[in-house]
Each structure stands twice: as structure tokens, then as C-alpha cells.
Amino acid sequence: MSALTTLTKTQIKVFAREPMGIFFGLVFPALLLFVIGVVFPGATDPTPDLGNQRLVDIYAPVAIALGLATVAVSILPATLGTDRERGILKRLSTTPVHPRTLVVAHLTVQLLVATIASVAAILVGALVFDIDLPQDPAWFVISFFLAAAALLGLGLLIGALVPTANSGQSFGMILYFPLLFFAGVYIPLQVMPEGVRTVSEYTPAGAAVQSLAGAWAGSGPDTSSLIVMATYAVVTVVLAAWWFRWE
Amino acid sequence: MTVIDVKGLTKTYGDVTVVDDVSFSVEEGEIFAMLGPNGAGKTTTVESIAGLRSPDSGTIRVLDLDPLADRAELRKHLGIQLQESRFQDRIRVREVLEVFASFYPDPLDSQPLLDRLGLNGKEGALYSELSGGQQQRLSIAAALVGRPRVVILDELTTGLDPRARRTTWGLIQELRDDGVTVILVTHFMEEAEKLADRVALIDGGRLVALDTPRGLVEGLGLEQQIRFRTPATLAESSLAALPEVTGVQRRDGEIVVTGTERALFSVVSFLAEQEIVPDRLSVDQATLDDAFLSLTGRNLTDLETEERS
Numbered sequence: 001m002s003a004l005t006t007l008t009k010t011q012i013k014v015f016a017r018e019p020m021g022i023f024f025g026l027v028f029p030a031l032l033l034f035v036i037g038v039v040f041p042g043a044t045d046p047t048p049d050l051g052n053q054r055l056v057d058i059y060a061p062v063a064i065a066l067g068l069a070t071v072a073v074s075i076l077p078a079t080l081g082t083d084r085e086r087g088i089l090k091r092l093s094t095t096p097v098h099p100r101t102l103v104v105a106h107l108t109v110q111l112l113v114a115t116i117a118s119v120a121a122i123l124v125g126a127l128v129f130d131i132d133l134p135q136d137p138a139w140f141v142i143s144f145f146l147a148a149a150a151l152l153g154l155g156l157l158i159g160a161l162v163p164t165a166n167s168g169q170s171f172g173m174i175l176y177f178p179l180l181f182f183a184g185v186y187i188p189l190q191v192m193p194e195g196v197r198t199v200s201e202y203t204p205a206g207a208a209v210q211s212l213a214g215a216w217a218g219s220g221p222d223t224s225s226l227i228v229m230a231t232y233a234v235v236t237v238v239l240a241a242w243w244f245r246w247e
Numbered sequence: 248m249t250v251i252d253v254k255g256l257t258k259t260y261g262d263v264t265v266v267d268d269v270s271f272s273v274e275e276g277e278i279f280a281m282l283g284p285n286g287a288g289k290t291t292t293v294e295s296i297a298g299l300r301s302p303d304s305g306t307i308r309v310l311d312l313d314p315l316a317d318r319a320e321l322r323k324h325l326g327i328q329l330q331e332s333r334f335q336d337r338i339r340v341r342e343v344l345e346v347f348a349s350f351y352p353d354p355l356d357s358q359p360l361l362d363r364l365g366l367n368g369k370e371g372a373l374y375s376e377l378s379g380g381q382q383q384r385l386s387i388a389a390a391l392v393g394r395p396r397v398v399i400l401d402e403l404t405t406g407l408d409p410r411a412r413r414t415t416w417g418l419i420q421e422l423r424d425d426g427v428t429v430i431l432v433t434h435f436m437e438e439a440e441k442l443a444d445r446v447a448l449i450d451g452g453r454l455v456a457l458d459t460p461r462g463l464v465e466g467l468g469l470e471q472q473i474r475f476r477t478p479a480t481l482a483e484s485s486l487a488a489l490p491e492v493t494g495v496q497r498r499d500g501e502i503v504v505t506g507t508e509r510a511l512f513s514v515v516s517f518l519a520e521q522e523i524v525p526d527r528l529s530v531d532q533a534t535l536d537d538a539f540l541s542l543t544g545r546n547l548t549d550l551e552t553e554e555r556s
Contacts, residue, residue, distance in 0.1 A: 006349035010342045017337040017373075087332035094297055094327040095393070096319065097350045 003097045007105035015109050021075055025113045029067035030120040032185075033059055037129045044129055050190050056129040058188050060121065061212035065147065065183040065205050067117035071110040072151035073158065073172045073179065079106055080159030081168025090247040099246050107156070111148055118144065135218025143215050143226070147208035150229040151179075153236030154204060160244040179205040201225065204232045248275040250397055250428045251296060256305035258291050265291045267452035268305070273430065273445075278423050280431040280443035282535065284547060288452040289432045290330060293399050296430070297327050310396060323351065326395030328386050330402045330432075336375035340366060340385055343374070344392055351393030363421070364388050365414055380411030387415070391422070398422060401432040416442055436536045436547050446535065450543045460535055465508065467541050469533035473504040473514050475525035482521075489513045501527075 001009075015021050036059045037043050043055035050058060083089050083102060092099035125131035134140035154175065162168040180186065182196075183205035189197055200206030201224070211225035251273040258266040266288040273279040281289045294300045296307055298314030298321060307314050312321045334343055341357065348354035361367055364384040369377065377385065383406070390398055400419070404412040419442055422429055433439055439446045440460045448456045448463070456463055470493060481502065487495045491510040496503045504514055511530055518525055539547045 001349055003346075003349045006346055010338065010346050013339075013342065014335055014337045082335060086334065087329055088334065090299070091327070091329055091332045091389075093299065094322065094325065094329070095347070095350045096322045 004101050004105060007102055008108050011102075011105045011109045012112070015113065021113075025067070025071050025075055025110075026117050026120070028070060029063040029117045030124040032066060033063040033121050034124050034128060050188065053190075054129075055188070056125065057131055058184070058190060058213075060125045060131050061209050061216055062184050062188075063121040063125075064118045064144070064212055065208040066180060066185055067121065068114045068144075068148055068151045068208065069176060069179045069183065069205050071114045071117075072148075072155035074169075074176045075172075076106060076110055076152065076155035077158040077162055077168035077172040078165045079168070080156075081162040082165040084162070084245065084247065085164040087247070093246055100244075103156070103159075103244075107152055110152060110155075114148060115144075132216075134216045136215045136220065139221045140212065140215035142221075143208070143211040143229075146226055146229040146233065147204065147212065149233035150204035150208070150236070151232075153233045153240065156240040157236045157243075160240040179203060182206040183209050202228055204229055207232075249273070250275045250277075250310060251279075251430070252306075252308045253292070253296065254306045256292060256295060256307060257303050258288075258295065258300060259303050265452050266295070266302075269449075269452070269454045270305075271447055271454060271457055273428060275428055276423060276426045277444045278419060278429045278431060278442050280433060280439035280446045281449055282433055282436065282439040282443075282446050282539070282547075283449035284434055284545070287434075287449040289434075289449050290401055292449070293401060293430060293432055297325060297399060298322075323393070324396045326390035326393060326398045328390040328398075328400045328403065330405075332386060333382065334374045334385070336373065338374050339370070340372050340374070340377070341370040343385055343389055347389040347392045353394060354392050355394055357388075357392065360388050360392060364418060380407045380415075383407060383411075384415065384418075387418070395427065397428045397430070399430045399432070403431060403433065404435065404438060412438075434547065436534060436539070440535050448535075448539055448542060450539075450545070455542045456538065463535060463538045464533045467533075467538055468507075469537050469541060470505045470507060471510065471533055472531040473506070473511055473528070474501055474531070475528040476501050477518075477523050477525050479521075479523045481523065486514070486517060489517060 033056065037056040040055055046052045046054055080103065089099040089102065092102055122133065126133060155172065158171045158175070159168060162171055182200040182203040189200055189209065192200070201210060207225040207228040211222045211229065214220065214222040249272045253272065254270045256266055256269045257264065269292060281292065283289055291300060295302050296309055296314060298318045301315055309321055310324055314321055340361070344357035344360070348357060361370060364387060366381060366384055366388065369381060374382065387400065404415055407415065419429055419431070431438070431442060443460060445458060446460050446463060447454055458466060483495045486492060486504065491513045492504055492506040494505040504510065536547050
């Protein structure tokens with residue numbers, strides 16, 4: 001088996017042994033959607049203030065962006081900080097395999113986790129709250145992977161520099177909560193002031209929600225969100241590759 | 248066959264020259280120890296050999312390869328256990344070896360390797376469940392699984408209890424017997440003395456001496472002390488007249504004879520002739536510690552004690 005395959009399989013197992021990672025990475029998005037739908041009165045009724053949408057419909061793409069943001073900025077930087085703190089990256093650079101192979105393995109695992117979490121959220125939405133499946137599957141998948149690239153790129157950039165797991169966790173959290181805010185996790189984007197919504201459109205999480213929501217409703221690609229996400233992805237990955245410290 | 252050849256290695260960080268014109272070579276199948284206090288430049292030297300540092304000047308050849316230019320080729324043949332390198336808490340012992348084995352074309356079977364390192368029965372244990380000694384031995388296993396021709400072990404037994412230390416030493420000797428060349432970085436005098444075929448004494452970035460452990464001690468003409476007690480009256484002057492003896496002192500009822508390596512035999516013969524049976528006879532051999540002290544004016548054991556306190 002190749003080094004990348006072995007590293008990825010092993011890191012899947014290591015991830016699966018971390019209860020916090022399982023909860024926040026895998027379960028939280030579907031759970032959020034479920035709780036919103038069950039707890040908030042009228043969450044499953046069309047609401048005039050929300051443009052006659054149901055609250056659960058609005059939260060479905062938000063849950064997916066939340067899942068991506070969680071693995072990307074709350075889990076990935078701490079994971080990379082651990083690898084650096086424990087000298088794992090440095091040790092790998094003494095073997096025939098470049099330590100970036102481990103970084104690629106982590107990214108693969110986090111993408112896989114976010115994908116499963118998203119499918120779970122979509123299924124909970126469909127089965128419990130009768131939310132339609134994404135109407136424009138191709139654009140939905142493209143939006144998802146661009147959102148993943150933008151957010152994981154951001155996490156990679158933090159993880160490129162943090163010396164320890166703790167600093168990875170801390171810097172991740174500094175970005176995590178604002179990202180959740182601009183994704184509309186605390187209050188829906190639809191009821192935010194115009195100015196805040198504009199800012200949101202230029203954050204990777206806000207752009208992710210916009211473009212996922214558009215593809216979900218079948219209203220075609222939201223070009224400006226896709227451009228925002230692609231820009232984040234390219235800039236963060238280039239900077240992370242430039243700055244990445246192996247020890 | 249020369250496996251490692253270092254010539255004039257110098258490395259400076261800012262104003263500090265951490266490695267200063269160090270030259271030595273290591274032969275195939277040798278255990279070569281680099282002994283010196285922390286901060287002496289040992290780690291920088293071996294990291295340069297491993298291609299992790301670029302020297303400011305000097306040349307290094309390992310297996311006839313340049314560690315920086317031929318990095319990719321060299322890494323197939325080099326196994327390195329770095330100081331303070333650890334694994335993830337939730338990775339299992341077996342998985343660490345599977346991962347490292349996947350890096351090499353013809354890896355060792357992990358089970359015999361684990362057995363040999365005393366980690367049998369721990370295959371399914373998480374890294375965080377291992378004792379410090381077991382973690383260290385797993386780290387060594389990872390350095391060996393690719394069948395390296397050269398192994399670098401940095402502070403191999405630091406933090407291990409005496410029993411784990413001896414087990415690990417046994418393993419290093421087996422490696423040498425298999426024809427593997429071992430570079431051992433240590434600040435434990437005893438480790439270098441017990442294990443190494445040759446010892447490089449390093450202090451302040453400089454190579455102060457290089458020889459077999461025995462050669463280092465003998466070459467400096469360091470003396471041994473023979474101590475004993477006896478109720479009999481002893482003609483100290485005739486003892487002192489023996490050619491191998493350089494001094495006789497009486498301290499707290501104990502007679503302390505200093506002399507060359509051969510003094511013990513002549514002292515014991517002398518006592519036998521006089522029909523004196525010595526009580527509590529003991530011999531203090533000069534150690535690498537004494538050699539280090541005599542070469543640098545500093546005491547390795549004291550340096551270790553300072554670090555711990």
C-alpha cells in the first residue's frame with residue numbers, strides 16, 4: 001500500500017478515536033438542524049419575515065457550512081499543531097516520504113468527515129422535516145467542494161504556522177466563531193442588517209451558505225460566491241504552502 | 248568501509264558557533280558514540296549528517312552520498328530516532344509501524360521487531376497508554392523498520408529506567424552484530440562506555456578527543472586507585488617503591504594506592520608476599536568521565552546533575 005493510502009487510513013482511525021472530533025465534526029451539523037427544527041416554534045412553517053421560507057430550510061445549508069468550518073478551523077489547525085509540537089513532521093522529513101503526505105492525509109480525512117456530516121444533515125432534513133434534496137446537484141457538489149477548499153485552506157494556513165496543538169486550537173477558535181456568525185448560525189442571514197450581510201458575502205462561510213442555498217433551491221450558480229470561495233482557496237493554499245513550517 | 252565521513256563541519260547560529268571544525272569518520276558496523284554535555288553541538292552534527300541542517304562549511308558524505316544533494320536516496324538507507332520526537336496519543340503501536348513500513352520498499356516484519364524490542368503484547372495499545380520506555384522503544388522500532396544501513400539514535404535512553412536502558416543497550420549491540428552502523432548521541436558517560444566501539448568527546452562544538460573508550464582513558468595516562476584496609480602493619484614506603492605505583496596515602500584507616508593500569512597486580516602480589524590479606528579491596532578504574540574532565544576541565548556527571556536539579 002502506498003504511504004499516502006496507509007497514512008490516510010491510519011488517520012481515519014485516529015480521528016475516529018477522538019470523541020470530541022466525532023461529535024463536532026460528524027454529528028453536530030445534523031444535530032443542529034434537528035434541534036432547530038424541533039425546539040424553535042414554527043421552524044417548520046413558512047415565515048413571512050424569512051421570505052416565506054421555513055427556518056429549517058434556511059438552516060440546512062448553514063448546517064453544512066458549519067460542518068465544514070468545524071473540521072477546517074477548529075480541528076485541522078490543532079491536528080497540525082500536534083504534528084509539529086511532537087516532532088512528527090520533522091521525523092517524517094528523515095524518511096523517504098515528504099511530511100506533506102501527512103498533511104494531505106489530514107485534509108482527506110477532514111474532507112471525508114465533512115462530507116459524511118453533510119450527507120447526514122441532508123438526510124435528517126429530508127426525513128424529519130421534509131426538506132427537498134438539493135435541486136441542482138451538480139452546482140451543489142461544486143459549491144460544496146469550493147467551500148471545502150476555501151475553509152480547509154484557511155485552516156491549513158493557521159496550521160502552517162502554529163507551533164503547538166494548543167495554539168492551533170486557540171487561533172482556530174478566533175476564526176471559528178466569527179465564521180459561524182457570518183454563516184448565519186446564530187441568527188439567519190435573512191434577518192441581519194444589510195451591511196452585515198454584505199460583509200458575510202465576502203467571508204468563506206457566508207459565501208458557502210449563499211452558494212449552497214442557491215444550488216439547493218435550484219436557482220443556479222451564484223457566481224460571486226463561487227469567485228469569493230475560489231479566491232480564498234487559492235490565496236490560503238498558496239500562502240500555506242509558502243509559510244508551512246515542518247519543525 | 249567508511250560509511251560516514253565528516254570533514255571540517257562548522258555551523259553557526261547568529262554569533263554562536265555550535266559546531267566548530269569537526270572531522271571524523273565512522274566505519275561500517277561500528278557503534279560510534281558522540282558524548283558531551285547538552286548544548287555541545289552533538290544534535291546539530293547528527294542532524295547535518297541526516298541532511299536536516301545545511302553546514303556553513305565542511306563536507307559530509309554518508310554512504311558516499313551528499314546528505315543535502317542526494318537527500319532522497321540517502322533517506323532510504325538512514326533510520327533516525329530524533330530527540331523528543333513523539334507520536335499521536337490515539338495511534339496504536341501496530342499502526343505506527345504500518346505507517347513507517349509503508350515508506351520503504353522492503354520493510355522488516357513488524358512482529359519480530361516488536362518482540363525484539365519487548366513490545367510484544369502491546370501491538371494494540373494506544374501510544375498514550377505506553378510507558379516512557381515503551382514509547383522510546385517504539386520510536387526506535389520506527390527507525391529500524393525500513394532496514395536502514397545507518398541508524399542515528401539521539402538521546403536514546405534519556406528518561407528510561409535502568410532496566411529499560413539495559414534492554415535497549417542489548418538491542419543496539421544486536422544491531423551492530425547485524426552489520427548496521429550506529430551513531431549514538433548521548434550525554435550519559437556510562438552508555439558510551441558500555442556500548443560504543445569508539446567515542447567522540449564533544450564540548451563547546453569542538454571534537455576534543457576520539458578513540459575507543461579504553462583508548463581514551465589509557466591514552467591520557469589516567470590512573471586507577473586501589474583501596475583496601477588491613478589491621479597489619481604495612482611498610483608504606485616499600486609499597487610506594489613498586490614501579491607501577493605512583494602514590495600511597497592513608498585516609499581514615501584506608502590505604503589508597505594510585506598507579507597505572509598494571510598497579511593492581513603488583514600491589515596484590517606485594518601484599519601476598521607480606522602475607523597480608525587486604526579487607527574491602529576495591530579498584531576505581533579511570534572512566535570516560537575522568538577523561539572528559541581531564542580534557543575539558545569540566546565534569547560530565549556534574550553537568551548531568553545540574554540539568555536535573
